[in-house]
Amino acid sequence: MINAIRRKRVHFLAGCLLSAAVVPATQSEEYPQAPLPPLLPWHGASEQLIVNTGDWVTPAEASDFHTTPDYRQTRAFIERLAAASADIKTTDIGTSAGGRHVLLVTLTESGSDAQANGKPTLLVQAGIHSGEIDGKDASLMLLRDYVNGKRELHQLVQHANLLIVPILNVDGHGRKGPYTRMNQRGPDNAGWRSNGNNLNINRDYTKLDTPELRAVMDVINEYHPSLYIDVHVTDGEDYQYDITYGYTASFASDSPAIADWLESNLRSNLDSALTAAGHIPGPLVFGVNPQEFSDGITHWTALPRFSNGLGDLRHTPTVLVENHSLKPYRQRVLGTYVFIEAALKAVGDEGDAIKKAIASDQRRHPKTQVLAWETSKSPDLKVFAKQPFKGMAYKKVKNPITGTEQVVWLGKAKDYPALPVFADNVKDVEVRVPKAYYLPKKETLVLARLKDHGIEVTAPSRPRATLTRLSADSHTFADKPFEGHFRVKARFSEEQVQVPLADYVEIRTDQPLGSLAVALLDPRGPDSFFQWGFFNQMFQRTEYSEPYALVPLAEEMLKRDPALKKEFEKRLQDKAFAGDPRARLDFFYQRSPYYDRAYLQYPVLIQN
Incomplete structure (x- = not known):
């Protein structure tokens, strides 16, 4: 996550990660979990995607989404899928510092070469923060449904290739347990944020220190994806949206044609699919004041150290997904499935338009370039003027632990009309x-x-x-x-x-x-x-x-x-x-x- 609480205690043993989160010796598996705000009830059409019986129940489904499969179980399930369908292939694209292989799964019609079949390609990456592993379990369900003959998926794969990195941070994925994600509802065995060298891979898109991200860059350079989706789980404020996502806005974009396609075409397709499935899609949410949410949110412009910032610079359409951490794991995984399927459809339907946008941006040679943006001091009140921000009610209570007033989220829906939005649209560093x-x-x-x-x-x-x-x-x-x-x-x-x-x-x-x-x-x-x-x-x-x-x-x-x-x-x-x-x-x-x-x-x- 962008503004996450960083853990400080990291233990290594002979270069390998411990299999459980580090806790004081007096604690045990029965140590109480951090209490989270009350939930709104949720039911959606995407619940029909869940399979409870038969040979192809995914490990997450088998646990009723309480847990996620470990590295070995994940690979074993994917190898079963590949053995069941010639359209699914697996490749090890790199090795982590801890010696684990990073897996790439390709799904193409008749198992054709995604680099040579002329079809647009969707690249989905999960687990760059391995505690935020929604994309992995959603991908396993989607691949399972393809193997089981889901007609809609087979039709989509006729027009587009699907590439999946189910676990990017494979070392952090092994450092799992109930005490890794204090601010997140499930899974109970979520992994760790940083990799085996205690580096946050999600800050590495420019410097490329980590072997995991160099492997991803090889995939991007070899397959030239038409759309790159980086799946995370957010934290911070409470709100009604369960699937939030974003990309570099046109006002700050070095790829304006791509930015226009993302905003004008992709967003409407994704929002429609998610809404029809019972989810509430929304924008990326970063509050400007953690003690007073009504003060507004920031329209963030990512630096290139992040996936969406780098994607904009290299003219690769890139979407950062931030599922809401306070929503149950089950709900988040189902929403991610719908998101991936809708994105695959958009790539197949819009392949020519995306190709033209990419080519147009690659031909641009501007005289100046903005390398950093600042946040405007004047808020935009028009963003949520017609449709209010779907937030949650809260109160502030004097707390004896901190000695100050603290925000208490109440678990009740509350709309915020004309919520102030402070955009990162002020040029800070511009060069010739x-x-x-x-x-x-x-x-x-x-x-x-x-x-x-x-x-x-x-x-x-x-x-x-x-x-x-x-x-x-x-x-x-x-x-x-x-x-x-x-x-x-x-x-x-x-x-x-x-x-x-x-x-x-x-x-x-x-x-x-x-x-x-x-x-x-x-x-x-x-x-x-x-x-x-x-x-x-x-x-x-x-x-x-x-x-x-x-x-x-x-x-x-x-x-x-x-x-x-x-x-x-x-x-x-x-x-x-x-x-x-x-x-x-x-x-x-x-x-x-x-x-x-x-x-x-x-x-x-x-x-x-």
Whole structure:
């Protein structure tokens, strides 16, 4: 989830994850579960999807949706499905840090090659946070129904391919138990948020540190999905919607044709199907004030570290699904089934339109690009003017634990007409799009990550060039690590330099993934390789001066250069400088030919 409570205690044993959540020694399986708000009653047509008898009852159905199958049981059930239908195939696309295989399931007509059969493809990913595993059990039910001959599914597969990653975070999936998801209704054995290296895979879409996400990127680059669905479970406020989802809005999109199709075509199809099945679809919900929901919600614009943010940059239609954690697991799984089936129908029906939208966005070459957005201070009151937000009633009660008033959700439906919506539509970081970047060949990790993304990297088209070099005038490191990195921000100055290019590779921006290249290589972007710390070596110096050598050199420099002497005398008027012997020596060292000219220089050069 986007704003989830992070667990802090992570135990590893010989590189393998514990099979249960970590709890104090005094606790047991009988330790009380965290009480959750009261529920609204729910019944819907999607309940007819449940199978209770026969050979093909899924493990989740067999437990009445109290539990989800473990890694071994999941794979075994999928292998049974594949053995029962030649249309279903399985492939291991990668291996986790813990040595478990990440599975890809393909469903195509007659088992044809989804890369070559010319049909549009839907990619569904479940369990990037393995405690949020609704997509896995919904997929098992849907594949089961295909094997059992469900006519509607067979008709859909005639027009579109279905790819499923049932468990992406396979290591976190193994760390299961009743004490992993305090704010969520089921399953009772939900998995863990982070992977075997305690990394949140859902923050890794740009840096690609995790083998699991590099495997997904291979799938995207090989199959070119027409639609990519990333299934999560949300948390936070209570509301009536059970299936919420979103994508990058047109006002912030680097793929405006795709954004238009998602909003104008896909959303209406998905909402209609979910509503007909008895579910309540809604937008992504992120409250602006956890103590007063009526203050409004944020229309979030995702950074490219998230699936929908990256999908927008790489022109892959991407939808982030956030099922409501306070709804029962049974209800969430059924809604996810309906969502996947409706999405598969939309991809088959709209394949040509999606293809045109993707091609149109790939041909775009804007002069500027926004790398970060801020939230507007002025709310939009029109979003829920005609149809009010379907919320829940709450009250605030003084609580002896916190000593303050706390929100208590009452389990009663309450509509919020004209609920304020604060959109992330204010440009925060906007840069000019250059013609190309030049990356030193020695930056092998960055080069590997660019290739993992599928960005085209070539040899320079000329031996020398006048390029822009950025130097950090000031910089600030984070005070603690985030996702395994000490992030850094800087202010830069520019200079033009003549550079021989034999030791560089060229990354042009007039390519289909040009917008993604800008987001990764412009250091002012919040998800750039620079800010993730891939170039931190530029902040270290390895050669230094000694006073016994530098003092006589400085005296000689003053004799030879009257302008330098004048500049030094002017600096001496600053009392802090004049009273700092080290600063006075550095003044001369930095102006001598001995000084490291690569210090604070961003290694990537820019062709404007």
